[in-house]
Amino acid sequence: MTRTEFWQGNTACAEGALAAGCTFFGGYPITPSTEVAEHMAAKLPKKGGVFIQMEDEIASMASIIGASWTGARAMTATSGPGFSLMMENIGFAAMTETPCVIVNVQRGGPSTGQPTMSAQGDMMQVRFGSHGDYAVIALCPATVQEMYELTVKAFSLADKYRVPVFLMADETVGHMREKIIIPDKVERFGRKPFVPGTPPFRATDPDLIPGFPTFGTGQHVHVTGLTHDERGYPCATNPKLHMALVKRLVDKIENARDEMADYDIINPDAEQVFVAYGGPVRTVMQVMHDKKDTNIGFLRIRTVWPFPEKALAKFKNARRFLVPEMNFGQIAREIERHVRVPVKSIPKLGGELHTPAELIAAMEEMP
Amino acid sequence: MSFEDWFREDRLPHIYCAGCGNGTIINCTLAAVDQMGWTKEETVFVSGIGCSSRAPGYILTDSLHTTHGRALAFATGVKMANPDLHVVVFTGDGDLAAIGGNHFIHACRRNIDLTVVCMNNQIYGMTGGQGSPTTPKGCLSSTTPYGCTETPFDLCELATAAGANYVARWTSYHVKELEKAVKAGLETPGFSFIEALVQCPTAFGRRNKFRQVADHVEYLKVHSLLKAKRDRLLEKGETVPDDIFVVGELTRRNRPAMGVKR
Numbered sequence: 001m002t003r004t005e006f007w008q009g010n011t012a013c014a015e016g017a018l019a020a021g022c023t024f025f026g027g028y029p030i031t032p033s034t035e036v037a038e039h040m041a042a043k044l045p046k047k048g049g050v051f052i053q054m055e056d057e058i059a060s061m062a063s064i065i066g067a068s069w070t071g072a073r074a075m076t077a078t079s080g081p082g083f084s085l086m087m088e089n090i091g092f093a094a095m096t097e098t099p100c101v102i103v104n105v106q107r108g109g110p111s112t113g114q115p116t117m118s119a120q121g122d123m124m125q126v127r128f129g130s131h132g133d134y135a136v137i138a139l140c141p142a143t144v145q146e147m148y149e150l151t152v153k154a155f156s157l158a159d160k161y162r163v164p165v166f167l168m169a170d171e172t173v174g175h176m177r178e179k180i181i182i183p184d185k186v187e188r189f190g191r192k193p194f195v196p197g198t199p200p201f202r203a204t205d206p207d208l209i210p211g212f213p214t215f216g217t218g219q220h221v222h223v224t225g226l227t228h229d230e231r232g233y234p235c236a237t238n239p240k241l242h243m244a245l246v247k248r249l250v251d252k253i254e255n256a257r258d259e260m261a262d263y264d265i266i267n268p269d270a271e272q273v274f275v276a277y278g279g280p281v282r283t284v285m286q287v288m289h290d291k292k293d294t295n296i297g298f299l300r301i302r303t304v305w306p307f308p309e310k311a312l313a314k315f316k317n318a319r320r321f322l323v324p325e326m327n328f329g330q331i332a333r334e335i336e337r338h339v340r341v342p343v344k345s346i347p348k349l350g351g352e353l354h355t356p357a358e359l360i361a362a363m364e365e366m367p
Numbered sequence: 368m369s370f371e372d373w374f375r376e377d378r379l380p381h382i383y384c385a386g387c388g389n390g391t392i393i394n395c396t397l398a399a400v401d402q403m404g405w406t407k408e409e410t411v412f413v414s415g416i417g418c419s420s421r422a423p424g425y426i427l428t429d430s431l432h433t434t435h436g437r438a439l440a441f442a443t444g445v446k447m448a449n450p451d452l453h454v455v456v457f458t459g460d461g462d463l464a465a466i467g468g469n470h471f472i473h474a475c476r477r478n479i480d481l482t483v484v485c486m487n488n489q490i491y492g493m494t495g496g497q498g499s500p501t502t503p504k505g506c507l508s509s510t511t512p513y514g515c516t517e518t519p520f521d522l523c524e525l526a527t528a529a530g531a532n533y534v535a536r537w538t539s540y541h542v543k544e545l546e547k548a549v550k551a552g553l554e555t556p557g558f559s560f561i562e563a564l565v566q567c568p569t570a571f572g573r574r575n576k577f578r579q580v581a582d583h584v585e586y587l588k589v590h591s592l593l594k595a596k597r598d599r600l601l602e603k604g605e606t607v608p609d610d611i612f613v614v615g616e617l618t619r620r621n622r623p624a625m626g627v628k629r
Contacts, residue, residue: 055473063441064444066441066443066445068444069445070449072449
């Protein structure tokens with residue numbers, strides 16, 4: 001039996017994590033994500049899991065990576081300033097192929113900015129924020145229901161691809177309360193089993209993902225953030241080896257772009273097409289509802305990274321893409337790379353969602 | 368088994384310079400671990416960045432070589448998620464006391480069941496000899512070319528004040544004492560901190576008038592003062608020279624600890 005609740009987005013996120021089998025949470029308080037930590041602090045110990053409040057976000061990120069190597073499904077939650085501090089060890093997680101889930105309930109930046117206001121200003125930081133080349137997965141919820149479902153999905157993707165997976169929420173979705181339907185059980189995918197005796201970082205399958213050698217199971221695996229060979233041993237001055245390793249880290253995610261793509265399409269024959277993710281999805285839905293015009297299309301994206309570029313091509317008659325974001329066009333620029341028609345960024349900063357009138361005005365404005 | 372059975376032979380040769388003191392500390396630590404009767408399966412070594420932090424890469428267990436200064440935060444995650452694992456952290460003075468200072472005091476405060484061995488060479492060895500938070504006043508380094516003017520940290524005082532259950536200091540000269548101290552640390556539930564002063568001929572000795580490795584080890588020996596002797600001096604109201612290292616078991620207590628094996 002499913003059940004219906006009226007929950008805050010951050011609560012739904014924490015409950016999604018618990019349903020997905022999260023057993024370790026390391027975090028640090030920060031508005032507007034704190035409710036996720038508070039909920040985990042209350043619930044995890046009762047389920048035999050571990051909640052630990054670390055001394056900062058650098059340590060939070062480190063703790064979940066350490067926990068993940070013991071086999072725990074581990075997560076943290078934060079917002080802009082804390083997210084910046086996590087970048088160092090996010091790179092470590094990418095380099096060492098450590099499954100983990102990071103929730104970023106975005107607020108206005110730069111710097112301390114607007115702690116209690118909504119934003120989507122970290123969408124490029126999540127993709128490129130740590131130094132060097134790597135690839136990650138980022139999911140964007142637009143409803144409380146999706147805060148739950150995409151958190152569940154984040155754990156499965158992290159385990160499957162051995163990569164940090166981000167739930168890039170925003171203050172709007174994190175703090176709003178609405179109806180949510182809780183499923184009986186959720187789908188869980190585990191980590192690829194490790195074949196004992198094989199080099200721990202050798203990926204022989206076409207998916208380029210090695211099996212996971214859990215600490216404490218006698219595999220004697222050495223894990224390092226240095227460029228390493230298939231045995232995991234530092235090999236930091238070998239140009240070919242570095243190229244091959246980083247290419248694999250990127251390719252294992254980029255090659256699965258279509259498999260991971262998660263989006264909805266409304267009115268694929270339309271000439272004017274909105275593209276949105278997270279909070280602004282809600283305003284576009286209102287416009288679609290109010291206008292009832294089949295010439296207005298909508299691409300609603302849940303997997304923002306890797307970007308589902310093939311979805312754009314499904315709008316064969318598109319003459320213009322309109323991209324409302326709570327930033328200065330971070331994903332609009334990504335869309336421009338993939339289409340030959342004009343892309344109109346509709347930025348809004350300050351912490352409030354676009355109004356339907358603002359989107360309609362932007363749509364009716366001549367290019 | 369002996370300590371030699373704990374090495375990854377296919378990683379040799381190691382990167383340490385001729386005359387480096389770190390090998391001595393690694394041997395003492397592994398000898399102590401071996402005496403505990405722990406298996407390789409249940410033992411994990413964690414480290415950050417620097418010469419000392421390369422140690423886990425030479426040890427045949429699960430090992431986590433992490434980011435600069437963060438070893439204790441990673442180790443906290445490992446230990447809290449699986450308290451059945453024995454977690455030993457190798458670190459250095461720069462890694463632990465500069466960039467990792469905050470993690471250090473909080474790991475002590477939590478009194479989490481880790482054993483931390485700090486190879487204190489009083490300098491940044493791997494990056495070529497820059498001053499560290501434990502570089503003594505007046506000493507030369509590439510970033511203190513006119514002599515260090517800052518006051519160095521006393522890492523053991525810091526660990527004690529922050530709440531660690533076991534704290535000891537020895538040097539690369541005192542191999543037997545060091546081995547016993549590490550074993551005592553491994554046996555103590557809660558946070559154990561063992562500081563080992565080591566010679567670094569390449570980055571420290573070369574600039575600070577230790578022409579031979581043995582000169583530096585001799586210096587460490589001569590400037591070590593047993594805690595008991597120090598205490599007697601203090602009782603008699605005599606002054607304790609300020610260029611000495613107090614060695615011995617400095618703290619042993621049984622405060623409530625986190626992450627102890629269930």
